Amino acid sequence: MHAVEDVSFTLRRGEFVGLVGESGSGKSTLGFAITRLSKPPAAITAGRILFDGTDVASIEDEPLRRQRQGGFAMVLQSGMNALNPVRRIRDHFGDIFAAHGHVPADRRDERMRELVGKVKLDPSVLDRYPGELSGGMRQRVSIALALSLEPQLMVFDEPTTALDVLVQHAVMETIRELQRDVGFTAILISHDLGTVLESAERVLVMHEGRIVEDGPSRRVLEAPEDEYTRMLLSHYADPRAEVVSLPGMEEAAVRRARGTTRAQDAVAEPTVGTRQRRAERAVVAEGLTMTYPPRRRGEEPIRAVQDVSFTLEPGGSLALVGASGSGKSTIAKMLTGVERPTSGTVRFGDLDIGRLKRRELRTLHRDVQMVFQDPYAALNPLHTVEYTLTRPVENFTGLTGSAVRRRVLELLETVGLNPVEQFAAKLPHQLSGGQRQRVVIARALASDPQVIIADEPVSMLDVSLRAGVLALLEDLRERWGVSLLYITHDLLSARLITDRILVLNQGRVVERGATDEVLRAPGDEYTVRLLDAVPDPRRAGMV
């Protein structure tokens, strides 16, 4: 298999280049090849990589190790997990200085302080263990470690993807400033065209192993040459805009204003008939509070959720937004009965969810279903799609025999997995991320629920697949009359598919209201920060 094919480009010294592509485009393979980190069975079958005139592939092991100092370095997506948990940050720097001996022993301490200062950390982190630092701080440390070798070329492979939205923004800012001050050549590998356009001066777009676009950021933004780049760009929008739309998706409020729904647009498809009842009962949370006992004695208890109240009307859509740690997933757990609130109540119709017994939860799950964040973890790798969908149908609908199979195929049809017979027989690893997420949605629909709770359903998917899954969710809500609770950190998608919004910061509601009004005129400083964190290529012009 050729992961990368016939790719040629030249980097000038001191240039900041972005390498963009979706999963499987070969961007990381290329990054690994450049820094000589590819592992067998990967091999360069043709072509050369010249760094300062020497062929990278021909460097022997020992010279390769030595040239890591002053040569090229790489910062990985999981770089923050690459620190040894039982050694202090100081020791990590010490190891590198000892291995290369490029800093005299009496200057090492000073140099460490200087390096952590460059990534905006306090020198006191040097004496702490990785476990005592947050994800963002650890990623900064790993950048400082790479920097300690004074590389001429730094490759950042998705350096912020595993971090919280607000932290992502700050870390990217640091990388940009560093590159400007220190002047190393930088390659930023990312799946997110928005982030790259914001930071890099030049952009390479990869698609199926080839470079399809190569040009200055501004030019790529304003006049993209390739069809694929245009498609990627079309998936960005500013959630603050008057009207927001993505390919195949229009803002809910706008459609309603026009008086048409998607269902009418699409003519009545046969799947509409499978819906047996519309949502009748509301989900009402009152004074919901969740407190976890402190991790260590003497510390304050953790208040995950504090006094949150809201109502999800039957057939309505509500977005719960916030950065990680804002308590939005904890609320989902309480709504589904997985956890019980410390105080406050959450009701579904006349059911008090917080007081249900284990057996009664089964009844609840007939009506309240969940779509999970990670489609790669939410399906049992050993069961076929058909088995996965058959179970809830048998458990909840009372259908038997061939009716079950008919229903399963109907569900696949509803979520757009055609040809249904073929998809029914597949195992999860034979499906793409987007297809898996559709199976997960189909499973949530199998019991014919009234409420669907979607916890970051698109955050693990490629940008081009997101719109499809979002459109499906929106479609289901309108045609099937399901209520939708949409949990996300991504305000753009919230704007597209929800009517009402609740902004959470550290377990408290800081803002609420109609989605378009709140996002067009945010009242709270935290909402503004979340809005700023949405990557937007159009901002690139300002850099």
Next chain:
Amino acid sequence: MLRFAGTILSNGKARIGAAILGLFLLIGIFAPLLSPYDPNANDFAGGEGASAAHWLGTTAAGEDVLSQLLHGAQVSLLVGLVAGGLSTVVAVLIGLSWGYLRGFTAEAINFVVNLFLVIPGLPLMIVLAAYLQGGGLIMIIAVVVITGWAWGARVLRSQTQSLRSRDFVTAAVFSGERPSRIVFREILPNMLSLIVGSFFGAATAAILAESGLSYLGLGDTSTISWGTMLFWAQNSNALLTGQWALLFAPGLCIALLATSLTLINFGVDGISNPRLREGKDAR
């Protein structure tokens, strides 16, 4: 089942192990046909060395060693498969429910398992065997199962706990599945390689335990097994009289059988992973 066999056999080491095990199985099944004499016949001259009539010589009591060796395979295989299988079943039942349940039940199981883990295995085995004297093979199997399940249960429990927090298990709860079905249809298939591995491990331990107990004279000394052969050889000071084959032959067989099971264990990794399986097919 066939698929599993194919997966295991795609590993070179496992193929060697399976070949050895297969050989022993054939020997065990066809022992009555293969052996030149009745293994209980003791009317030959005692304590003879190897000869054309008796390839491995005769015992002090005047029995043919080769015939005993061939028949002895039956006992070792039977104990290995039955006791190994039974202790794996116990380990799976206890380990999985222990790992999935929370609260008081889990605590209670925890106590019992820890109890079995801290009691030294060999002394317990000896005490039990002495207490159940005269039970024959069934007694030996019971002793091996009682002393052998706890470790497997512990390993399976920790794997169950890590699988329990996966999204697909939560999703199964949302699909209305009952706990027993979640444990046995969602979680268990994902740890099949671990279970098969623990079966081969338990079978090896059972074979070694049977030989050990028989060698100590704690089994029924009139049954013919490799362990009792060693027991009688030791009793008659076979090494002093130069009949090394009497000790060496059953000892080597025990070691070979145990090795074969260990080798097969190298091949079980692919069982729970459809991706690994396909990777193999493609090559």
